[in-house]
Amino acid sequence: MLLYIIRRLLMLIPILILMSMVAFFLIELPPGDYVSFRIQQLKMSGVEVSEDEAQRLMIQFGLDKPLPLRYWQWVSGIVLRGNWGWSLQWNKSVNEILSERIPMTMVISFSALIFSWMIAVPIGIYSATHKYSIGDYLFTFLGFIGVATPGFLLALIMAWLLFTQLGFSALGLFSKEYLDAPWSWAKFVDLLKHLWLPLILVGLSNTAGTIRVVRNNLLDELNKQYVITARAKGLSEWKLLFKYPVRMAINPLLSTVSWVLPGLVSSTVLIDIVLSLQTVGPVLLRATLAQDMYLAGSIVLILSALTVIGALIGDILLVLVDPRIRFGRLAK
């Protein structure tokens, strides 16, 4: 198993090199660059920027250097100095931007994930064990609606409802009086007041899907012979259910760790934009729009690394939970 892990880790290297190239060059691909974006922005506000000034800005931002050279500077900075580069748009280092945002992103994403599992798994189990009951139909109905409703739409509706009905502005994570205040108990309470909405919205987007997955898997398992045997041997219904079929049924949740891990960092872009949350998702979107290639490239690179690592963790977890699964080659 150790060998397997080492081999998987080694495979990471070529994948990441390729990913870094794709990320960097893709962002460079569309016409224009950060300077033209910024000039457009200034012009919209009435600032006149001459051709001269544009040319000067290109040099000041280092955009006059050829693409491969800029790529090399970026990548060598990451590998040699742990420096993810300099964001043109924010005028600060990528490291700094990410360290400001990743903690809050992870708090939201992780609690939303736990929230969605806490709701989805029991409902999934209930639906499967009470197949075609009224409750099952109700949850199935809600589940389909949940799968079909985009999270950002729900966020918009909720923000509007809260505002018109309760006069509560659900935007951002803090009220205006705590924006620039240092951390305190009152600020923490204020955060909790604002946190529940994104938590539910982000969580809900997965809940419906997870319910379906758990229900279907469990239904498959419940009809298997080992369940009948166990029941015939007189195992209590609860113990039977949770000891074997449920363990099988949540397998897919574990195998999706590869997607969960980058999700924890990237957050849900659309919902975060709608609710004005200061997480990584909107930063990535803006960086891409502004062709801030060091920032966008770095985030994409981190996300792809997390996906690959997540896949590895998922595989290992599966082995631990489900003793039937073996590593193909090691078994030989």
Added chain:
Amino acid sequence: MFKRYWWSILIVVAMVLSACGGQATPAPAPAKAEPTKAPVAEPTKAPVAEPTKAPAAPAAPPSKYSEAPILAELVKAGKLPPVDQRLPEVPFVVDKGVLISEKDLPDWEPGKYGGTLRVGHSVANWAPDIFVMMDEAVFQGQGISMDGIRPNVIESYKVENDNKDFTFKIRKGLRWSDGTPVTTEDVRFTFEDMYGNDKLYPNGVPNEFRVGFSVKGEKGTTTIIDDYTFKISFPKPYGGFIRNLWIEGWKGYTLAINPAHYLKKFHIKYTKLEEMQPEMAKMNLKDEWWQYFAQKRCQNWDMTNPRCVDFPGLYPWIPKASGNPSVLMWERNPYYFKVDSKGQQLPYIDKIVSQQVENVEMLNLKLLAGDIDFMRESTGLVKIPLYKENEQKAGFRVVLTDMHVDSSGLRLNQTFDDADWRKVVRDIRFRRAVSLAINRKELIENVYYGYASLPLELVGEEYSKFDVAAANKLLDEMGLTQKNADGIRLYPSGKPIEILLEHGAHAPDIAPVADLTAQYLKVIGLKVTVKQIDPSLWGTKWAANQIQATVMWSHDRGWDNDAVSGSVYRAGVLWSDWVNTEGKQGEEPPDWAKKAYEIDARRWQVVSGSDEYKKIVAEGTAWCRANLPYINFVENVKYPMVVSQKMGNVPQSGFAIAANFSGEQLFFK
């Protein structure tokens, strides 16, 4: 969280890009004719010959200057010198009619100290409302006009030798926000070490310091006379120089004066490369010190960027670290050089806090929730009913003011690469027919809610009428009489006249106006297909001459030259390329278009705002009416500005942006 591999994010990004590409940009601004020039005591004659002293000596002897309570406390604690030592010998005195004309703000009053101004921004580190509020230029006029122009960061100035020599005297005792005195060393550093350094400024001085504000213009030479006096001389008359140091394009004093004591730490001439390298390594730089310098230097429009925290400035407020990446914060500058008529040091408001939201629409929502005290750039005329509905509840009021840029105009690119099209569109009769086919009354009613008027200035009465018969007649006269089965006129070559109109929806009125235009032109047998594209793609495509027709706003009323030579760029992209590259690229413009450059060159020579100047401006608008380089829809569009009900010294009319510029005199009642 399950289905989020990295590329699914890219797809979402792409979707959002295409879905909401349009509205992400702040509503810009269309505008109006110069405000009926308010009759002012000392209007345009100012610059000629004799030095103009700062008008109105301080109302009270220096010891009578007072300061904000929070600063008084710091003085008491010994952390700050007393107010007399912080103000220049001759401070700038703000009174009725100084920053805003009396007509626009009749009930100006000395304000009260204190309060935090809450605003919002939707683009990372770019808060245009605050940039405008903070901006300080070399000169200061009323609103954004040339009326009542007076020295701002300088104490006095002199124009001699047929508008060729300009002498400026910095206010003695003027200090940067860190307390260091401002002297001509800051001017010398700017011209010698910045503009004179081929790494920092490969093309030398900016265009403002070239005759005629043009890349081809002769450069001015800067001479330092003493610690406070410097002189800029041009080989040719350049009376527009004053205007260029005041407003056109939101100028800042940073054009001529930069904090040398601070910036020398990042300049190769004064600091060894090895000393800078540890910091440069953070930016992944080895010896590109000029990139490092650029990160450290802040121009006027950089002051909403957190990298400029504590950068020495002359602004009413200075950026401070907020400790929250999505919050920008500014605190009062204890060394600010303006006082009011009672001797109170400005600004009145202690602090500004701006929260970033992820989308312009979110700003409006925050506004309705009462979280915003001032908003200009991101408001929209279409939202007036929404504002009115929430005015009382959220505690703000809507002021309908003028827009400093013009409302949308129809651009027909006469250099677009299509031989049939070129031949037709270059005929003035075609452009007149298009103008006549537009039902402007309907546009004014439906798109601008009645807050606009016919474009009498740039289109003229004759062609801003709605007259389909006359339009058809003009097209028939041109010989475009053949039509296909759909009633679309045919080019002489037999192809139907199909026009692809691509716009970027830069402002809320653009998309509806573009759609209506397509309908209007269909009536006279021209088929227009409307397509909305991403605003930055629009910019690239237009500059590359790839757009046949578009709807876009322009600065034609706020900026005098924009209606004339500026509109050549809107008439034919390749023509303006030809002029800008001195014939190396693009195509030679026809004589009527060349005439525009000749008019503007003359205008730059004479003193801005003088009678002669106004005559040339009138000549420019007449040129515009005669040639219709582009077709304006309406003029005098109103623009809602939203301010807290508690706020005082808010102008009741004039340009919205002018109220924005006068931020230092706003206060909470």
